[in-house]
Amino acid sequence: MTIKTHNLGYPRIGDFRELKFALEAYWKGDKTQAELDAVAAEIRYQNIQTQIAAGIELIPLNDFAYYDQVLNMSTLLGVIPKRFRQENYELDVAFRMARGRAPSDDQACCAGHGHQANPSKAGYAGAMKKWFDTNYHYIVPELYDDTEFAITDTRLFAEVAEALALKGDGQNIDFKPVLVGPVTYLYLAENVGHAIPKLSRLPALLKIYQQILQKLAEQGIHWVQIDEPILGLELSAEWQQAFDFAYAELSQTPVKILLASYFETLGAHLDLVCNLPVAGLHYDGLRGEKQLNALIAQYPADKVLSLGLVDGRNIWKTDLNAALASLQAAKDKFADHLWIAPSCSLLHVPLNLEVEDKLNPELKSYLAFAKQKLAEVKLIADALNGQADQAALQANAKLMADKQQSELIHNAQVQARLAQLANLPLDRAAPYSERARLQKAKFNLPLFPTTTIGSFPQTAEIRQARRQFKNGTLTEAQYIAAMQAEIRDVCERQERIGIDVLVHGEPERNDMVEYFGEQLDGYAFTQFGWVQSYGSRCVKPPIIFGDVSRPQAMTVSWSQYAQSQTDQIMKGMLTGAVTMLQWSFVRNDQPRETTCNQIALALRDEVLDLEVAGIHMIQIDEAALREGLPLKKSDWADYLRWAVNSFRVTTSGVQNDTQIHTHMCYSEFNDIIEAVAAMDADVITIETSKSNMKLLDAFVDFAYPNEIGPGVYDIHSPNIPTVEQMVRLTEKAAQLIPAERLWVNPDCGLKTRGWAETEPALANMVKAAQQLRAQFVDKQKTA
Incomplete structure (x- = not known):
């Protein structure tokens, strides 16, 4: 029996925000597109090598984006607003959709790029929304009456070819392109003007998804990850039915589909998902913890079940022994049909804890960034495969026990004050009037x-x-x-x-x-803990590690x-x-x-x-x-x-x-x-x-x-x-x-x-x- 490791997505900004700086240089006209593409290719290469070194066997592709992954899907599917359409797709089209302008629209940069300014191509940018309940953003797809789906942007297939060329003989690795699912894509899209009902577009959209999957199969791809995070929402009957129709159609393609749901339980959609004609399911075992056992019991044993017990949304080390206990029933039922992964894409966490040399050492010992989370995935899979690193598991257990007693984290005065909160009046002394x-x-x-x-x-x-x-x-x-x-x-x-x-x-x-x-006590800050919010916009969120109090005004x-x-x-x-x-x-x-x-x-x-x-x-x-x-x-x-x-x-x-x-x-x-x-x-x-x-x-x-x-x-x-x-x-x-x-x-x-x-x-x-x-x-x- 061999339980497989895989990953749902990896940060794309580079170790030191190389993508941010390359993008901004390109937008200013200080870099050519060839120079920008070279930076992007190097980031993709390093990401693949990092995952190979960590022991990840099925590595995601198409998780790279210059701006965001939903915008990638829009350009791939030909969902380009009329104000930005042109005869031949180019990268600047995506930048116009995201930013309203691109370097080729700006007179100041045209001489450097060797082309004429074209202000007529500029227009107002697409709307931006938060990606579910994360602090990541996406450009909302715009659907018009005259929107016609077609494969417009071929970067996906170029990146697949780029990755497959790295695959050496005898390597125990493979690649898994990642796509935003068709039902989620339509759900997140905005109907503009008097556009036709969104779900009426699903058959035409699925024809393009089938073409995409066929092309990937022809390139030698066996598995494709299709993300459908709206399965974590409470959907109407017509949107639930859309899943039945969509995956009946997509199951006819020659690739194996790993349907990915994350950020929540499946809720009332458990029966629906268990009966979809897909080869496998990825489930967020952390945010969906309360439904994990029900899913393990109900999901068909002859299909792949991927479980994420390593948190892709937060920066804490995994309690490895608790994760292994949660996975035991799945191991017994699914055997080598069980896969191990982070809970969701690692896009939402910083890249590498190793470069943080100013954090409190005790606090640092409790943390894991993207690179470290890959190692945790491998440790869990090895233990399930009977190759447990006992020293690592024992050290992890001691760390979790120490954390529960840590004076760095727990402040008796704060806890005593909090215990009296019920006695604190929450109303102002007088009404507003x-x-x-x-x-x-x-x-x-x-x-x-x-x-x-x-x-x-x-x-x-x-x-x-x-x-x-x-x-x-x-x-x-x-x-x-x-x-x-x-x-x-x-x-x-x-x-x-x-x-x-x-x-x-x-x-x-x-x-x-x-x-x-x-x-405030209880807060800490990193030097390099950047995560992508969208495009070149990166944020460095604070870490709330312990009981919070105010030492002074x-x-x-x-x-x-x-x-x-x-x-x-x-x-x-x-x-x-x-x-x-x-x-x-x-x-x-x-x-x-x-x-x-x-x-x-x-x-x-x-x-x-x-x-x-x-x-x-x-x-x-x-x-x-x-x-x-x-x-x-x-x-x-x-x-x-x-x-x-x-x-x-x-x-x-x-x-x-x-x-x-x-x-x-x-x-x-x-x-x-x-x-x-x-x-x-x-x-x-x-x-x-x-x-x-x-x-x-x-x-x-x-x-x-x-x-x-x-x-x-x-x-x-x-x-x-x-x-x-x-x-x-x-x-x-x-x-x-x-x-x-x-x-x-x-x-x-x-x-x-x-x-x-x-x-x-x-x-x-x-x-x-x-x-x-x-x-x-x-x-x-x-x-």
Whole structure:
């Protein structure tokens, strides 16, 4: 009996983000496409060699992408919007779909590439969404009435040929191309205009998938991995039936299909999946743990069952002995039809722990990045094959036991405080109606008060000062003086423009999560722990490894200094507990709710200290509240319960006349509006300008009771909005929400913008508010 090892996908950014830098150089015109392709080919080669060296027997192909794997499928399938179509496909088409432009559309780079500029090829980029509940993004496929599926992009077949050429005689390896499945692809696609129903396109789409599989078979491919992660959602009957139809068609091709489901249980789809005519199934045994035994019992023993007990989503070492215990029943039933893999693609974790030389050694001993996870897969398979590395298993067992007792991870004071959480009132002392009356008298703000979301342009001088402070060429006193000078400048600019509620601009903050994580116990940061978010955008998530607490105030001195520079109201700025949780690698030895509450208690201390320091407007940003929703709607209520409660833990201790704000990034609130209201923030600011205030419909249907600041201009665009545009948007909002409860503000923070566009945009915003006040007074007089 031989149990096979395989992998579902590997990070494609390179050991030191080589792909990022090559992409950005190409987009600027500093690299040719041939040079970009050479970097990509080297990354693919190294990834294959790393997996061979780790003992992976079935290696994924087509897991490489310049931008994202869904965009790869769109170009492969010919799903290219009309504004980007051309007679012959080229790589720049994909970049136009992702970014709106490509190097060949830009006059500045054309001489270097030896071609003429063609601005007519440029257009607006495709929409971007999160890949299920990960922090990875994909470009949403666009389906039009005239969309016709056809194999357009042949890079898949070229990369297969490239890999097969590396296969030496006698090597116990093979290759497995990875495709986004046809049902998932249609489900994620967007029908544009009056396009025909998505599922009516399935037969035509399957014909192209069959052609793809046939071509792969002709190249010598035996197994193809087809990812259908929507099997983790709660699907209607017609989408379930689509799986029966799709795989009946695809089973007629000469390749063996490994259907891959991950991120959740199969739920009600267990019977469906067990009866699909595929050669094998991959199942996420971690996120689907509660259904693992039922799947093992029900799945046919004459098919391949691949199980993932090594976490592809998080950075902790696997409890190898626990994994082996979970796999015993599968080994007994499936024998050599059992395969071992990570739970999902390793795209979501950093590449290599070995290069991290500044982490606490004890903490580092608990971690495993992508390269180390491959070794864990091999260790598990070897043990199941009767070739257990007993020393490694014993060391792993000791490590897991030590971790449970570690003083680095467990803090008795934090745990004692958390144990008293049930005694903490989560409600403000008075209802909003009473608080609003007190706050109105205290702050004496005009109708349509103006404010911003918190950050102002992070200039080159600010970033340079931060780098110099970090590398020691700037003393702490010098750094503080430099940041205070920036704060003074920001206060003067806001006063000159005429903004009603000021912010300090956050010059001292590198990132809205990292800044706070660096000051909280229980957080750690890597040097090279980058993961791809999309294209060249890489992020380095913090690690929440232990009990979280706040050793000292984090923002109070900056806010106090800012308040000392103005007689106007200064708003304090914090990042909320759910967002701190969502945008980090989170410890896996306790419920996420517990960790979130620890963060909320630390933030509660900061809120109360700000209030004592004289800051009586405090904004707690919860950009990621909706992102945290579980994939199955039946699980939403429990998540929303603890997510909302964590916000109330943070805010409930302040006086009634202290005004609590929160900000949420682009979100569709309709289906969670009751939870948003339950947060009981005095003011919520949201991004609405791109939707032309359509997102406010949710607040009308629900009759949202508190104050709202719908964003009146899109900060992601360098365009300066006119007074008329912002007046029109606010008038539209005032038709839905009483004017007395409306604020006027940008969509989001201004960190990424320059002052040349920020100041005139804010000046226009203030003029818009003044015009609206005059209009409203006139309406009252004539009423």
